[in-house]
Amino acid sequence: MVTRGEVGVSDEKRDAILKAIDELDYRPNAMARGLVQRQTRILGIMVSDLQNPFFAAVVSGIQERAEERGFRVLITTGDRTPSVEESAIENLLELRVDGLILASPRADDDVIARAGRSVPVVVLNRDTSDDTSDSVTNDNLAGAHLAVEHLVSFGHRRIAFIEGGAGAGARIRHQGYLSAMHDFGLADEILTAEGRHTEEGGYRGAMDLLKLRDLPTAVFASNDLCAIGAMNAFEEAGLSIPEDVSLIGYDNNRMAALRHISLTTIDQPGDDMGRSAVDRLTERIDEDRTEPRHDVVAPSLVVRSTTGPPRFEAKS
């Protein structure tokens, strides 16, 4: 009691207690407190892949806003594996976090739904079918459209896509690519290579493209890590970017911004999304909102040095 409100305690007694705290280096037991208060003021966050620098931005946004709102944050990671994710989530739930943020989870829908039954959950960057939890996504459809549009504006027509496997938003970005190609009258040029949201995945996807007789003049990769992998593959094959092939990614993570990489990409404001996620959570925790809310943030194009006009003007 002394350590918190401090009301209704005489001065002498308080001093005595504070001194004792110091001497014994006492520390309040959060478990005992949480048990009786039935809340912990802790937000749990499960990040699917700590290796992806995009999530560092997300976490930093979450952390900042959570602090403002009087919550602490505990992070757990799922190693891009559904089963590991599941136990990471379980872990946080057993600790009775007051809210849960799942950053690009790959876990099953019903795992997420089950979590949502015990505690407010917000899912980041994955379109969740169930309506028990909130979500914060960027408009992957619009983002993919922006990417294609940018390439088209340079005169590209043969624009390939390296997809992102089970990665967050991967499917929708692919859809966005497909529909944009249609919109620009390039349905015949549609070409999708298999990939992943890792460098390795991008490398493989690009390798597959390199086997084709006619290389596309531009490539849109499902995320930045993937784009960087593709970049490696193209360079290894002796191609120069953007002269021989233009390349665009998605996320705008720190690596993309490195002057040496300087990847043209679609910006997804990770820190903002993290902040929104915390807001959605605190609305449910402190202000008992109950109807689900699905936020969509607008992506934007960041032009750097990996895109340019195709080497030969289209002649038709």
Added chain:
Amino acid sequence: MVTRGEVGVSDEKRDAILKAIDELDYRPNAMARGLVQRQTRILGIMVSDLQNPFFAAVVSGIQERAEERGFRVLITTGDRTPSVEESAIENLLELRVDGLILASPRADDDVIARAGRSVPVVVLNRDTSDDTSDSVTNDNLAGAHLAVEHLVSFGHRRIAFIEGGAGAGARIRHQGYLSAMHDFGLADEILTAEGRHTEEGGYRGAMDLLKLRDLPTAVFASNDLCAIGAMNAFEEAGLSIPEDVSLIGYDNNRMAALRHISLTTIDQPGDDMGRSAVDRLTERIDEDRTEPRHDVVAPSLVVRSTTGPPRFEAKS
């Protein structure tokens, strides 16, 4: 009881309980359990900077080994700020984690010592003066020596160092640079630029070097992030690497390995260090070791494309 050992319970009763668990979606309360057992089987880990990909490797090593040893892991981050770190540590301590790993902490020594009084602590990559906690470091002195040696082997003499500010191991790497320069008879060529363990820091440090009349022929940056920042600065100034200036970093993080960056660097096995940290902790928790232990892992040279011979042979 049913959810754990399952001994001494009749079959019918167990089935009834398991069914009830499922229906109510009950989840054991880790706080209540922790309270009575006086242990949580949770390892707390405080990472000074989630933005640095080196720590992703450390965390992944920790996670892997902790799982093997039957511990769960909770991550917290300090945002490179001592005060934030301190409250992150406090947070974990109030939750009564069974052990604490501090990855490159910038917090004050006495904060760490205080934590060490309540729970086993292992400090990663920082030479801790107090002997209440264990440490796992890489041999920064030897690593720095390797870096200088490599540059000297190409014939470089004017080798500058961009230091890492308050970053982990920064001071010792600087010492290593100084002593290596002495060892190779290059004491007169010693040149240190101010820097940080961030890209920004490296950029600034390199900018300072660029102001000199005589640019050094090689630069050793205190970590990879810093080296990448320096890389940007040099390229912006129209210099090519390694023809005009050789560059070597420290850590061997994922960015350094990107084919596009391809930074020569000193490898510090982050995942191994994470695993060792967990081992040190479990020795104290489960096997009551009490004498402090300080592990030092050997760094190694990774030659990539940012180092080469100086443009003009030294004539003397």
Added chain:
DNA sequence: ATGTCCTTTTGGAACGTTCCAGGTTGCAAT
């Protein structure tokens, strides 16, 4: 003296588990 009101102090109960002691069975051996 008695009563009222205010501030401070004291003493449980409760939170959801684990752990242990003591009970209650059932069954075989005496």
Added chain:
DNA sequence: ATTGCAACCTGGAACGTTCCAAAAGGACAT
């Protein structure tokens, strides 16, 4: 029948807090 000994069940204490009700003390007016 009695004893012994499993196997199983039951009940209560404990963990370290918070929260609330009740008690104790003062100050002041009647």
